[in-house]
Amino acid sequence: MKRISATRYQQVVTLAGAFLVLIVLSGAAVRLTQSGLGCDDWPKCTKESLVPEWAFHEWVEFGNRLISGVIGVIVIAAALGAYFRVPRRVDLYPWAWGLVAGVIGQILLGGATVLVGLHPIFVSLHFLLSIVLLWNVIILWVKAKHQPQPKPVATHPKQVISLSRVLVGSATLVLILGTLVTGTGPNSGDASAPRFSFDLQFIARVHSASAWILVGLIVALSLQFRRTSNKLIQTLLALTLAQGAIGYIQYALGVPAGLVELHVAGSLAVWCVALWFHLSLFQRVREPRVT
Numbered sequence: 001m002k003r004i005s006a007t008r009y010q011q012v013v014t015l016a017g018a019f020l021v022l023i024v025l026s027g028a029a030v031r032l033t034q035s036g037l038g039c040d041d042w043p044k045c046t047k048e049s050l051v052p053e054w055a056f057h058e059w060v061e062f063g064n065r066l067i068s069g070v071i072g073v074i075v076i077a078a079a080l081g082a083y084f085r086v087p088r089r090v091d092l093y094p095w096a097w098g099l100v101a102g103v104i105g106q107i108l109l110g111g112a113t114v115l116v117g118l119h120p121i122f123v124s125l126h127f128l129l130s131i132v133l134l135w136n137v138i139i140l141w142v143k144a145k146h147q148p149q150p151k152p153v154a155t156h157p158k159q160v161i162s163l164s165r166v167l168v169g170s171a172t173l174v175l176i177l178g179t180l181v182t183g184t185g186p187n188s189g190d191a192s193a194p195r196f197s198f199d200l201q202f203i204a205r206v207h208s209a210s211a212w213i214l215v216g217l218i219v220a221l222s223l224q225f226r227r228t229s230n231k232l233i234q235t236l237l238a239l240t241l242a243q244g245a246i247g248y249i250q251y252a253l254g255v256p257a258g259l260v261e262l263h264v265a266g267s268l269a270v271w272c273v274a275l276w277f278h279l280s281l282f283q284r285v286r287e288p289r290v291t
Contacts, residue, residue, distance in 0.1 A: 002084065009078075009085040010144045016078050016099060017137040019071045021268055023106075024130045026064045028264040031182075032257035035060035036118045036189025042111035068107055075099040078140070091148045095140040102133040118193035120183030127179055131172070134272060142279055145286065152282035160224050163217060164278040170214045171274040175267055177207040185255055204251060211247065214270075215240055221277075232277040239270050 004012075030036055038052065038061035039045035045052040045062055052058030075096075082089070082096040106129055113122040154161050180203050183196040196203075218237045225233055243266035250259035 003086045004081055004084055005086060006144065009081050010141060012074070012078050012081050013137060013141045013144055016071070016074045017134065017141065019067070019074055020130060020133050020137060023064070023067050023071055024127065024268060025261065025265060026067050027126065027130075028261050030061050030064050031118075031123070031189035032187050032260055033057065033060050034188075034190055036193060037114065038062065039065070040114065042114045065110070068103070068110065072103050072107070075103050085144075089144070089148060092140065092143055095136060095143060098136045099133065099140070102129065102136060105129055106133070118189045120179075120188075120194065120196050123189065124176075124179035124183055128176065131175060131271060134268070135275060138272065138275055138279070142284070146284035147286070149284065152284055154281060155283045156224075156281045160221065161281055163221050163224070164281055167214070167217045167221065168274050168278050170210070170217055171271045174207070174210045174214055175271060177203070177210050178267060181207045182260075187255060187257065187260055208244075208247070211240070211244055215244070230277075232273060232280055236270065236273045236277055239266065239273060242266065243270055 030038075033056075035057035038055075038057035038059070041047050044050045045058065052062050079093075079096040079100050082092040085092070106126065109122065109126050109129060113119070113126055116122055180196060180198060181200070184198045184200050184203050185195075188195060215237075218233065218240055222230075222233050222237060243263065246259060246263050246266060250256065250263055253259065
């Protein structure tokens with residue numbers, strides 16, 4: 001493998017991140033189209049065949065598996081590319097291989113999810129592991145863009161840094177509670193799939209309360225930047241309010257599949273921007289552009 005520039009390597013990491021988002025959205029589509037057991041075996045589609053027959057539910061589920069295979073190739077390229085990047089950065093190796101380990105975990109967890117009949121605990125863990133992978137890829141992207149340093153230097157007061165950490169934690173809690181709502185609601189992925197025993201109205205209200213806490217944190221941080229504009233916190237506030245509106249509308253309409261898919265996409269956007277905002281509060285030196 002020939003040497004690759006820092007810019008080219010960053011593009012590989014960006015591609016990995018894009019496909020990680022795609023696999024989450026395609027996984028949601030599998031559940032929302034009731035195709036979760038379109039392939040009822042693993043790693044083959046059925047006990048008799050690796051590839052399904054030409055039928056809608058089977059190919060929705062199998063297509064999700066194919067995307068997982070593409071992601072596997074991309075993250076292996078990201079891991080190997082870290083060794084051929086110019087200039088070489090050994091601090092990137094653990095994060096690059098973390099992506100590989102995470103994708104392997106996703107594939108195995110996805111197989112287990114099918115074998116246990118789409119139990120909501122496994123479905124939730126499958127989604128949350130994707131969030132861990134997105135965290136990994138964002139950290140890797142930031143590290144690949146900047147020169148290595150022992151510890152990034154905070155460029156804002158301690159209370160802002162502390163609030164931003166709470167913000168990321170709050171955004172994560174909203175995601176976790178969202179999986180409980182999903183695991184309780186009607187979009188199970190298959191009519192025979194088990195559900196959580198929570199009262200749907202109660203767990204939806206808990207999820208909503210956590211989202212309002214997140215909004216409060218974003219507003220508090222926005223006030224810290226009232227004299228100096230911060231586009232990331234403004235974007236985060238707009239995304240969170242839009243996400244909340246979608247959540248209330250989908251609940252009122254009986255959680256139609258299209259709005260749920262949009263809500264899943266919004267949850268990824270909110271969480272990624274929250275993490276990005278936190279990382280932006282630290283000073284880092286850009287890598288020199290080498291081609």
